[in-house]
Amino acid sequence: MAHSSQGITVVDNDVHTAYRTETIRGKIADRLDEPYKTYLTESNLNYGPYPRDSFPKAGLLTSGGRTEDTVAGTPDGIQDELIDDFGVDIAILNSLQKFDLIPDRERAVREMRAVNDVFVEHFLDEHEEFRGLAMIQTQDPDAAAEEIDRMASEDDVVGALILNGASDKPLGDPIYDVIYKAAQDNDLPVAYHSSANGYTQNRRFPFMYNDLQTYSALHNLAHPFANMVTATSLITNEVPAKFPDLEFVFLEMDLGVVPLLYGRLNREAKQEPHEFPLMDKAPEEYMRDQFYWGTQPIPEPLDNQHVRDVIDIIGADNVLFATDFPHQDFDEPSSIINQYFGHLSEEDQEKIMYKNASDVYGLGL
Amino acid sequence: MGEHIVGTVDDVSDGDRIIAEIEGREIGVFCVDGEYYAFVNWCAHQGGPICEGGLAGQQTGEFNEETLELELEWSDDDLAVACPWHDWEFDIKSGKHTTRDDIELPSYPVHIEDRNIIVEI
Numbered sequence: 001m002a003h004s005s006q007g008i009t010v011v012d013n014d015v016h017t018a019y020r021t022e023t024i025r026g027k028i029a030d031r032l033d034e035p036y037k038t039y040l041t042e043s044n045l046n047y048g049p050y051p052r053d054s055f056p057k058a059g060l061l062t063s064g065g066r067t068e069d070t071v072a073g074t075p076d077g078i079q080d081e082l083i084d085d086f087g088v089d090i091a092i093l094n095s096l097q098k099f100d101l102i103p104d105r106e107r108a109v110r111e112m113r114a115v116n117d118v119f120v121e122h123f124l125d126e127h128e129e130f131r132g133l134a135m136i137q138t139q140d141p142d143a144a145a146e147e148i149d150r151m152a153s154e155d156d157v158v159g160a161l162i163l164n165g166a167s168d169k170p171l172g173d174p175i176y177d178v179i180y181k182a183a184q185d186n187d188l189p190v191a192y193h194s195s196a197n198g199y200t201q202n203r204r205f206p207f208m209y210n211d212l213q214t215y216s217a218l219h220n221l222a223h224p225f226a227n228m229v230t231a232t233s234l235i236t237n238e239v240p241a242k243f244p245d246l247e248f249v250f251l252e253m254d255l256g257v258v259p260l261l262y263g264r265l266n267r268e269a270k271q272e273p274h275e276f277p278l279m280d281k282a283p284e285e286y287m288r289d290q291f292y293w294g295t296q297p298i299p300e301p302l303d304n305q306h307v308r309d310v311i312d313i314i315g316a317d318n319v320l321f322a323t324d325f326p327h328q329d330f331d332e333p334s335s336i337i338n339q340y341f342g343h344l345s346e347e348d349q350e351k352i353m354y355k356n357a358s359d360v361y362g363l364g365l
Numbered sequence: 366m367g368e369h370i371v372g373t374v375d376d377v378s379d380g381d382r383i384i385a386e387i388e389g390r391e392i393g394v395f396c397v398d399g400e401y402y403a404f405v406n407w408c409a410h411q412g413g414p415i416c417e418g419g420l421a422g423q424q425t426g427e428f429n430e431e432t433l434e435l436e437l438e439w440s441d442d443d444l445a446v447a448c449p450w451h452d453w454e455f456d457i458k459s460g461k462h463t464t465r466d467d468i469e470l471p472s473y474p475v476h477i478e479d480r481n482i483i484v485e486i
Contacts, residue, residue, distance in 0.1 A: 178433060181430065270451075273423075273445075278427075280464075282465060
């Protein structure tokens, strides 16, 4: 299914859908009982049900996509701009809802189910180019596992997504094993995606992080920090060894952190071998076998060659193309291919642009 | 290849080691459960004095994917020597790093003759 505009099939691994519109909020509320229904329909919920930081963001498309009166993030908006204009063939959609920041655990669980139902009905069923990641809260791991079981029966749901940086504990903690077991049993990968404003709301790590004062500072570190904590927690709790058939996808973390994780965790495992009783390979080998890394936001050093070098270190087998559409820091497919993938063989470009995603998510491409 | 007497069995008690210099190389000979193991005193990591490190047991684990229970077992039967510099641990019998089969200390055959400990290099 080679696409004409790029001359290569494109799977976009990170596409956000809008949830702050009145339409979507109404659909979610329709699936909730009181008092949870009212939480979403109160007119004073200017920003939807989720806590936010107070940074002014003129022009910024915050999580959930553009707000009212715009089309991006709606099914037709994604079709028009991403599929038709940017030449994406298959879009892996997510809702990136911040259930783990909802103080009321029962509300978080109920909204998770309602949001996923709306996600499937309103977005995935609308367009054949769309697949989706079911958004999972982690406050109640058993309920998360049940939701993975429930969502796995949906044809267009190809994985589970966790907002990392907001969980009660680092996501390799054994309390989450039940989630990973459900994902492995259903042959669904687990993806992680952080949030700049979500991360600061957690107020757990690191504390100074909350005093960075500007959005650029916060955003600069939120995603790589959250994903480094997650990857480190997964490896040091030996989750890939516990669930050898499970694959893990990291989105928006910055490719630059991957070589650091490879080398540094290798070293830690050799220095503290008693802390790794289950692993019979180097951490880097587990990561190369089971971890996949999204490209967006592609780093922008002064010399593009440095990005190509990082991609070569990671290897084309473990890189997934992603735009982050429709957010402000999205990456446009043709531009990214031309600037950063031109040195790769056609086969390696195909891996990054769609074949790896097809393997991880079972897209059959 | 030559045979070198590095001491007698009375020089090294069980669970201990002696370090000798053979042809300019420092060689450590460990006695564990009556068996002798000889390694170069040069850690495969960054050249630390591996044979001067402590001996300790090893931890193994087994994960039950159905019950999600992790069982850990500490065994003093499988001793490892830990480098005093960075704590890299090598199995005393195989000379291999305890988590990485591809990293190994150079080892040498040892035998006893007339209570002499003889290393072949």
